[in-house]
Amino acid sequence: MRDVVKDGKAMEAQKAMETLSRVLRILLPVVLALVVGGLILLAFGKDPLTYYGYVLRRGLLSDTGLQASITRMAPLLLIAAGLIVAFRSGLWNLGVDGQFLLAAVFVAALAPILARHLPSTLVFLICFLIAIVVSASWSFIPAYLKARHGINEIISSLMMSFLGVSLANVLIKIPFNDPATTVPQTETLDVADRLARLGDTTVHWGIILAVVAVIAVHYVMEHTALGLRLQLVGSNPRTAKHAGLDLRLLTIIAFAASAGLAGLGGAVDVLGVQGTIRADWNPAYGIMVIPLVFLARYNGYAVIGFVFFFAVLMIGGESAARRLAVPHYFVLVLVALLMLFLAVTEFLEQNLRQRKAG
Amino acid sequence: MDASTAGPNGIAISLSDVTKRFPGVLANDRVSLTFRHGEIHALLGENGAGKSTLISIIAGMQQPDEGTIAVGGATVRLSSPRDALKLGIGTVYQHVLLIPSLTILENLMLGSPWWRRCDPESVLPRFRELSKLLSVQLDPDALVGRLSLGEQQQVEIMRALWHGERALILDEPTSMLTPDGVKELSAVVRRLRDHGVAVIFITHKLREAYELADHISVLRLGHVVGELPKERLGKMTEKQVIDEVITMMFGRNDLSKGAEAALVGTALDHDGLKPVDRSGSPALALHDVSTTGQFGECALNHVSFDVWPGEIFGVAGVDGNGQKHLAEVLSGQRPVSGGTVMLNQKDVTRMGVPARRAHGVRYITDERLDEGTAGTHSVSVNLVLKETGKPPFWRNGITRWGVIHGHARTQIEAYDVRTPSEHTPIAKLSGGNIQKVLLARELSPDAKLVIFNKPTYGLDIQSTKLARDRIRRGAGADNAVVIVISTELDELMETCHRIAVMDRGELRGIVDNRKGAETEIGLLMTGARVPAHA
Numbered sequence: 076m077r078d079v080v081k082d083g084k085a086m087e088a089q090k091a092m093e094t095l096s097r098v099l100r101i102l103l104p105v106v107l108a109l110v111v112g113g114l115i116l117l118a119f120g121k122d123p124l125t126y127y128g129y130v131l132r133r134g135l136l137s138d139t140g141l142q143a144s145i146t147r148m149a150p151l152l153l154i155a156a157g158l159i160v161a162f163r164s165g166l167w168n169l170g171v172d173g174q175f176l177l178a179a180v181f182v183a184a185l186a187p188i189l190a191r192h193l194p195s196t197l198v199f200l201i202c203f204l205i206a207i208v209v210s211a212s213w214s215f216i217p218a219y220l221k222a223r224h225g226i227n228e229i230i231s232s233l234m235m236s237f238l239g240v241s242l243a244n245v246l247i248k249i250p251f252n253d254p255a256t257t258v259p260q261t262e263t264l265d266v267a268d269r270l271a272r273l274g275d276t277t278v279h280w281g282i283i284l285a286v287v288a289v290i291a292v293h294y295v296m297e298h299t300a301l302g303l304r305l306q307l308v309g310s311n312p313r314t315a316k317h318a319g320l321d322l323r324l325l326t327i328i329a330f331a332a333s334a335g336l337a338g339l340g341g342a343v344d345v346l347g348v349q350g351t352i353r354a355d356w357n358p359a360y361g362i363m364v365i366p367l368v369f370l371a372r373y374n375g376y377a378v379i380g381f382v383f384f385f386a387v388l389m390i391g392g393e394s395a396a397r398r399l400a401v402p403h404y405f406v407l408v409l410v411a412l413l414m415l416f417l418a419v420t421e422f423l424e425q426n427l428r429q430r431k432a433g
Numbered sequence: 434m435d436a437s438t439a440g441p442n443g444i445a446i447s448l449s450d451v452t453k454r455f456p457g458v459l460a461n462d463r464v465s466l467t468f469r470h471g472e473i474h475a476l477l478g479e480n481g482a483g484k485s486t487l488i489s490i491i492a493g494m495q496q497p498d499e500g501t502i503a504v505g506g507a508t509v510r511l512s513s514p515r516d517a518l519k520l521g522i523g524t525v526y527q528h529v530l531l532i533p534s535l536t537i538l539e540n541l542m543l544g545s546p547w548w549r550r551c552d553p554e555s556v557l558p559r560f561r562e563l564s565k566l567l568s569v570q571l572d573p574d575a576l577v578g579r580l581s582l583g584e585q586q587q588v589e590i591m592r593a594l595w596h597g598e599r600a601l602i603l604d605e606p607t608s609m610l611t612p613d614g615v616k617e618l619s620a621v622v623r624r625l626r627d628h629g630v631a632v633i634f635i636t637h638k639l640r641e642a643y644e645l646a647d648h649i650s651v652l653r654l655g656h657v658v659g660e661l662p663k664e665r666l667g668k669m670t671e672k673q674v675i676d677e678v679i680t681m682m683f684g685r686n687d688l689s690k691g692a693e694a695a696l697v698g699t700a701l702d703h704d705g706l707k708p709v710d711r712s713g714s715p716a717l718a719l720h721d722v723s724t725t726g727q728f729g730e731c732a733l734n735h736v737s738f739d740v741w742p743g744e745i746f747g748v749a750g751v752d753g754n755g756q757k758h759l760a761e762v763l764s765g766q767r768p769v770s771g772g773t774v775m776l777n778q779k780d781v782t783r784m785g786v787p788a789r790r791a792h793g794v795r796y797i798t799d800e801r802l803d804e805g806t807a808g809t810h811s812v813s814v815n816l817v818l819k820e821t822g823k824p825p826f827w828r829n830g831i832t833r834w835g836v837i838h839g840h841a842r843t844q845i846e847a848y849d850v851r852t853p854s855e856h857t858p859i860a861k862l863s864g865g866n867i868q869k870v871l872l873a874r875e876l877s878p879d880a881k882l883v884i885f886n887k888p889t890y891g892l893d894i895q896s897t898k899l900a901r902d903r904i905r906r907g908a909g910a911d912n913a914v915v916i917v918i919s920t921e922l923d924e925l926m927e928t929c930h931r932i933a934v935m936d937r938g939e940l941r942g943i944v945d946n947r948k949g950a951e952t953e954i955g956l957l958m959t960g961a962r963v964p965a966h967a
Contacts, residue, residue, distance in 0.1 A: 301822075318786065
């Protein structure tokens, strides 16, 4: 037995060092990504400072920009909440985009009809429920294949996502098509029937739902028996089996919860912002949120921070695309760089730690 | 490279003043040792004495902070395992590190550079040469996964010697082997010694060291505390050697008889067991139990036996003959394909783990880290793993971390678990301490059936003794049935009332544990049938 004997002071110092390294671990990749992204801009003859300044002004510092960024956070956060559930349960649900879009399309088609007959609170409630049911059922096939036959859910959920996106298009073009419009799209939900705004901002209350969902997911994972069971399934399935947990049921629950939250994101986006869905609309939020959830190390509170950062980049980047002729895809370049540098710093840090340990 | 390139005086490797520090620990403190060609050098010491660090330095896995290593008379820097292998220093670790889905030859070719074509013809001569040297007969095209553990170890030895036969390091090589396997290994090791290889042999078992070694070195807390060179060892009796080594290892020789017996591996004192009252009905009754196994697993085939309250029932047999399935069937982890399991006159055949646990079933698995615990989770969580969702640790599904950590502190104290804190991830603990956590989780006075699977596998002497004492006392429960599954006959002879022998998924027979039982068990292991005693 190696007894680790340390006096209190050394422990304190070590704790401080750990906090510092944790902050550095997140900040360093961000700074490096911005610097290298700037170099790329320079190479294309754009002034990086102008670009970053513009993105910052339009996404964060202007009133409308900030409100747009916060509004954009709502679907992203709900997807992130779903991803946290799945990832912490060791399940790689990469099908969130299909789950999101299918739920969104059903809500978009039904909400205008329901709104003609029912009070708005009831409409929202029913829509949320429909979104959860639709997306959770879309996740059942990969979940069942994983639980029953051990088939890799990365592939199956991704394939189901492509199918889901295609099915959503079919639905918009044929049964849910609004004949009153020339382009295939669903009937538009009246602005008055959408999710209420907060005060006199343009932000709808879906953001509150989203933040609550992320925090609730974090709480469930950390502070409930269900959370611990899901974590166990994720970290060591053999141990979970040894402890008598029902692996199959837990896998299906985790998948359904994950997809359900992503679908809720779709409902919130339709009811709060879009009001209608045109054919071939696929924002592919899920694929963008995945790296953020990794960056946050599945921590709910950190996810809120990263999603905010990303929403600012998105909104600012969309404005910059129009004004500075830098395509808004450049935001994805930044996220990719962020991931890259995250991996590099992680690798270097592990190396350093190993060398220290001998 | 062979013995002809030996350094002065037949010295293969010499360490001088090797020091290695880890944060908070001095693993090796100015260790100086000499390993000679044609000598089996046993390294003895308790867990944490610094043996593992020392061999990882010789194997090139770690670099010393101070001191020098000389190989064949020249000072060298072993900065990677590859360097060590190139110098003809190979290591065989405790756990087999071969790829089961590849053939023997393919495994041996793994170390070659990536640009070279995999050409079996070019490696066959070396394979034949080593087969001859080891005097073993293996089919080079056999899949490693189909070999016995002993054969896999022979392949490991070949791989270690692939680039030269200067030195062979064996890290607790007998812990996975059957008695016959141990004999075979001893023969191989002696042959290698006679060929001029410097063999470095790490073990917990004094008797093995005495039988095999030409030179014994004892480590304690990172120091070399004593050596018995060839000249002295030759003149000493077994008793003298053991006394002397125990004095070195513990700095005293007033160890209890039990500890000494565990050290030496000769404990046969089964008189102290509480007698079993077999007048009533059995507490555990298996009737015609069969299971279905996946590829590579040995399933149960019509197993029946009865065990009475308070009885300690041993299951002997070579590893991989259905013991794992038996343990899993008893614990409720594995469904049966036929037959019944009755516990205290209640049919528990269809019950899962939680229901059986509620009926007093406890299972201490042999795979402590892969199955018994979740390595990345804290000691606290692992202590309540089988209670998730139940009061007092959870209330309405909400985790009460304060209660869980408090419970952990009490258990850590009660079971003397050495851990920095209850928040430490359990994978950071030593094997013995992980075992203590498992025991703390599983044992309780109200247990009705306790299953131990290889309870002392990989444990050091003190922990082994503690574990065996605990089993002898009925696992801390009042009149529970205790099932001990072990591949070490000594252990079963020391702890059990009756011993059953398993072979290819069948129960070959049950033997009362009395003087001379070994022969009967040995007969059963080799395939003879003896009617079961009831």
